[in-house]
Amino acid sequence: MDIVKKFGRILLPMITPFNEDFSVNYEIARKVASYLVEKNYCDTLIVAGTTGEFHSISFEERVKLFEEIKDEVGDKVPLIAGTGAVTTKETIELTKEAEKLGYDAAMIVVPYYCHPTQEGIYQHFKEIAKKTSLPLIIYNIPLFVNMSIAPETVGRLSEIDNIVAVKDEAGLNPLQTSEFIKKSKGRLSVYSGDDVMVLQVLSQGGVGVVSGGAHVVGDIIRDMIDSFLTGKTERSIKLFQLLYDVFKSFFGISDTRVNPTPGVKMALEIESGLPVSRTRLPLLTYSEEDRNFIKEILEKARKAYSELE
Template sequence: MDVVGKFGRILIPMSTAFAADYSIDYPMTRRIASYLISKNYCDSLVIAGTNGEFYSMSFEEKVRLFAEVKQEVGERVPLIAGTGTANTHETIELTKEAARLGYDAAMVVVPYYCHPTQEGIYYHFSQICKNTDLPIMVYNIPLFTASNIDPSTLAKLTEFENIVAVKDEAGINPLQTSAFLKATEGKIVVYSGDDLMVLSVMSQGGIGVISGGSHVIGDMMRNLIEEFLSGDATKATGSFKELYSLFSAFFGRNRRLVNPLPAVKKAFALHSGLDVARVRPPLMEIEEDEVAVLKDTLRKFGKIS
C-alpha cells in the first residue's frame, strides 16, 4: 500500500471538544475538523487518538464521535479511527464500527495497563487483522502503555497485509525506527509519534509525523518536512530549532506535564479562537504562568496577535 500517497506526511490526532459538564461537544468537535482542514494543517485526521482523549470515552461515545466527524469531513481528507483499547474483543468491535462508518484506517494502540507479553501483543493485533479489511496503524507508545512492541513482533505481524504503518513514540527508544524498518524489510512505514523526534525519525527512514502540535503549527511542520525531503538538512534543522521552544512549552513549567495534551489544547484554543481548551479529569488545564509562556511563544510565531 502506498501509505504516503493515501494518508500523507502530517496526520493530526484531533482534539475532542468538551462542554462544561465534560460531555463531548460534538458540534464544536466538528468545527475543529473543518478548521484544521481549511488551514491545510494536515493530510489526514486521527479521531479518538491520545490527543482526542480516547481513554476517557465510552464505546458509545467513540462510535458517535466517529460518525459525527465523518459526517462533517466527508471525503475531504482521509480519516483514521483510534480504535485501540486494552480489550481485544472491544477493539475488534470498535474497528468494525469504524469500517461500517467509512473510515479509511484504524490506529490501534499496543494494549495498556495489562502488560501483555509479546505473544499477547501479537495475538491482539492478529485477531484485529483477521476481523477487518481496514488498513491498521500500530500505535506504539510505551511511555503511556508500559509495553513496547518488539521489532520481531512487528515483523511477524507483517504476514497480515493490513498492517501498513507504525506510529512510534520515538523519544523513549530513539533508534527504534531503524530497527522496525530493518525487521519488517520495508513492508511497513514509520511515523514519528512525537513532534520533538520528527527529524530523528525521518533521518532513519520514517515518512512523517502524527503531530499534536500541528493543531497550531501544521503549516510550519509541513515546511520543515519539505525542507528535509528536498535535501536541505541544515535548513530543516534550523526550522526545528525555531519550533523547539513551542514543543518545550507544551510540557509546562519544568516539564511537569508527562502528557502535553492540556497545553496543546490551550494553544489551539488561543490560536483558533475556538472553545476547545477543556480536558476531561483527571487531566487539568494548565496554570496561568504556563498560559503566559504559551502566549508569548505563539506571538513570536505569529500564531496569535
C-alpha cells in the same frame, strides 16, 4: 499500499472538546475538524487518539465522535479512527464501527494496563486484522503503556496484509525506527509519534509524523519535513529549533514530561478562538499563567518563522 500517497506526511490526532459539564461537545468538534482541514495543517485526521483523550471517553462517545467528524469532513482528507482498547474484543468492535462509517484506517495502541507478553501483543493485532478489511496502524507508546512492541513482533505482524504502518513514540528509543524497518523488511511505514523526533525518524527512513503540535503549527511542520526531504537540511534544522520551544511549551510552565494534551488544547484555543481547552479529569485544564506562557511562545515562533529566509 503507498502509505504516503494515501495518508500523507502529517497525521493529526484531533483534540476532543468538552462542554462545561464535561460531556463531549460534538458541535465544536466538527468546527475543529473543519478549521484544521481549511488551514491545511494536516494530510490526515485521526479521531479519538491519545490527544483526543480516547482513554476518558466511552465506547458510545467514541462512535458518536467518529460519526460526527465523518459527516463534517466527508472525503476532504483521509480519516483514521483511534480504536485501541484494553481488550481485543472491544478493539474489534470499535474498529468494525469505524469501518461501517467509511473510515480509511484504524490506529490501534499496544494493549495497555494488562501488560501482555509479546506473543499476546502479536495475537491481539493478528485477531483484529482478521476481523476487518481496514488498513491498521500499530501505535507504540511505551511512555504511557509501560511496554514497547519488540521489533521482532513488528516483523511478524508485517506479514499480515492489512497491517501497514507503525506510529512510534521514538523519544524513549530513538533508533527503533531502523529496527522496525529492518525487521519488517520495509513492508511497514514508520511515523514518528513524537513531535520532537520527526527529523530523527525521517533520517532513518520514516515517512512522517503523527503530530499533536500540528493543531497550531502544522504549516511550519510541513515546511520542515519538505525542506528535509528536498535536501534543504539547514532550513529544516532551523525550523526544528524554532518548533522545539513550541512543543516544549505544551508541558506548561512546569516543563514536566506529562501528557501534553492540555497544552495542545490551550494552544489551539489561543490560535483558533474555539472553546476547546477543557480536559476531563484526571487531566487538568491549564491555568491562566500557563495560557500566557504558551501564547508568548507561539507568538515568538510565528515572528521567527515570518523572518526566516
